[in-house]
Amino acid sequence: MIRKAVKPTVAALILLFALFCLIFGLLGGGFDDVLNKARMICFECIGLG
Amino acid sequence: MNDKSSKENKRRRFPKPSARRYVQLIAAVLYNCNFAGFIKGKIFRGATKGVCVPGLNCYSCPGATAACPLGSLQSGLLSWRTKLPFYIIGTLLLFGLFLGRFICGFLCPFGLLQELLHKLPTPKIKKNRLTRALSRLKYLILAVFVIMIPVVKLTPGFCKYICPAGTLEGGVPLVIKNEALRGMLGGLFSWKVFLLAAVLLLCVFCYRAFCRFICPLGAIYSFFNPISFFGIKVDKSKCTGCGACVRGCKLDVKRVCDGECVQCGDCKKRCPANAISYGFKPPFGEK
Numbered sequence: 618m619i620r621k622a623v624k625p626t627v628a629a630l631i632l633l634f635a636l637f638c639l640i641f642g643l644l645g646g647g648f649d650d651v652l653n654k655a656r657m658i659c660f661e662c663i664g665l666g
Numbered sequence: 667m668n669d670k671s672s673k674e675n676k677r678r679r680f681p682k683p684s685a686r687r688y689v690q691l692i693a694a695v696l697y698n699c700n701f702a703g704f705i706k707g708k709i710f711r712g713a714t715k716g717v718c719v720p721g722l723n724c725y726s727c728p729g730a731t732a733a734c735p736l737g738s739l740q741s742g743l744l745s746w747r748t749k750l751p752f753y754i755i756g757t758l759l760l761f762g763l764f765l766g767r768f769i770c771g772f773l774c775p776f777g778l779l780q781e782l783l784h785k786l787p788t789p790k791i792k793k794n795r796l797t798r799a800l801s802r803l804k805y806l807i808l809a810v811f812v813i814m815i816p817v818v819k820l821t822p823g824f825c826k827y828i829c830p831a832g833t834l835e836g837g838v839p840l841v842i843k844n845e846a847l848r849g850m851l852g853g854l855f856s857w858k859v860f861l862l863a864a865v866l867l868l869c870v871f872c873y874r875a876f877c878r879f880i881c882p883l884g885a886i887y888s889f890f891n892p893i894s895f896f897g898i899k900v901d902k903s904k905c906t907g908c909g910a911c912v913r914g915c916k917l918d919v920k921r922v923c924d925g926e927c928v929q930c931g932d933c934k935k936r937c938p939a940n941a942i943s944y945g946f947k948p949p950f951g952e953k
Binding site: 624627628632634636637638641642643647649650651652656658660661662663664666 | 709711726734738749751756757759763821822826829837840841852855892893
């Protein structure tokens with residue numbers, strides 16, 4: 618009974634936290650950070666860095 | 667009669683691809699549809715690169731049109747002292763919460779490659795105590811290579827030392843097409859090519875070995891599997907508890923949709939009571 622109630626509560630809390638992170642991240646320029654990184658060849662990823 | 671039996675044999679040897687296989691193929695093509703990049707040996711620089719795809723797909727792949735969530739997380743953690751990667755954390759949480767490891771089973775190009783390799787007709791390693799123990803290794807890799815090394819050493823540990831997807835999708839095509847990069851090859855590239863070959867070889871004998879033992883993205887999504895909004899679910903009113911689902915599963919699962927389950931749907935076919943299906947899970951408690 619407790620588990621049944623806990624599961625959606627945890628999911629709802631994570632959803633709220635995720636939305637907070639996403640909005641806060643977007644407002645803080647997170648999209649541009651990812652874009653700038655992904656536009657360049659990542660030398661570590663390809664094994665040269 | 668002979669014609670009929672040969673057709674039957676052919677069908678058994680080359681079964682019709684499932685809907686899941688088509689979804690995997692479409693996802694792999696969509697993630698990497700900058701085909702000109704493969705010819706020119708240059709990576710895509712459009713605005714979509716600021717968006718993360720749900721599966722493991724290197725953003726240094728010449729075909730990649732979006733970013734890898736794991737690579738972005740590590741690069742975001744490099745500057746944690748001044749700025750935390752909230753955008754990536756939020757994206758990962760949303761992917762996990764909505765789909766869990768359904769992403770591994772349906773939307774990961776490296777998962778597709780592993781499944782195709784496993785189809786090669788060789789003796790196979792079945793799940794056992796060792797594979798069960800090894801399946802915990804991915805959590806250690808997540809903690810050490812994805813979080814600790816970027817935070818402490820300020821280098822993307824998983825991308826740099828392990829990621830076979832980066833070597834296969836980014837390293838190999840770029841090195842083949844780009845002479846300047848060929849001049850920079852060294853011990854690290856040799857190590858990564860060796861690791862890639864070892865992982866691919868292991869996948870021939872062991873079903874989804876990379877996903878089960880190494881993948882930190884799978885480890886992240888595994889935490890969300892039991893609470894994800896969409897995915898595979900068991901109708902408890904129909905389930906007889908026969909255990910055919912877990913017994914027949916090639917992964918180290920203890921029950922359907924636990925952390926190890928990639929939601930491939932093999933159990934759905936095996937269930938004699940038709941109790942397993944895909945769909946939105948009830949928002950309040952289990953059915």
